[in-house]
Amino acid sequence: MDKIDELARAFAKLPGIGPRQAKRFVYHLLAAPAAERAQLAGLVASLSENVRQCPECLRFYNGTNAKVCGYCTDQSRDDTLLMLLEKDQDLIAVERAGTYKGRYFVLGGVLTLSGKGAIREKELLKAVAARGARGLKEIILALSATSEGEHTADHVRALLAPFRDAVKISVLGRGLATGSELEYSDAETLRAAFTNRHEA
Secondary structure (H helix, E strand, O other): OOOHHHHHHHHOOOOOOOOOHHHHHHHHHHOOOHHHHHHHHHHHHHHHHHEEEEEOOOOOOOOOOOOOOOHOOOOOOOOEEEEOOOOHHHHHHHHHHHOOOOEEEEEEOOOOOOOEEEEEEOHHHHHHHHOOOOOEEEEEEEEEOOOHHHHHHHHHHHHHHHHHHEEEEEEEOOOOOOOOOHHHHHHHHHHHHHHHHHHH
């Protein structure tokens, strides 16, 4: 099998990378010093050793001896709030905005209108039940203002219907423009969206 094409196909599986760009990556690596290729290969290989997934919020964090990430163990955070996000990058964007001090849960993706995609449904229900026992009062749906984000929010609302008597479900206010992704939103926009959230 052609190793150049094989590696290009592997790169093309990454989000936002097309076949041409994938091929450019391969040729860049071929022209790079062997030490640079070895370093990249080592970094990829070390991900499974040095990065963990938090069992509570399901975000990835740099491996330490701690079994739970720093956000989940931080006693100063508000246990009454739980923000649901599509991906880790969204969590980083929200933290950068500096407004939200509650807990998190990373859904791990979105559901498309055509029925593709998956989210962590069982884990979400388990997390909400566990947080409910700790005084959870509000779940914030912090999903991208895209058709997939809206579709996922509708699905999550239906999924969380059994909890609605005890927990308020809200969505971010429209500081976010329709079609925008949370990951690329600036801090001020995220602050406005969080401040102007309303019941879903």
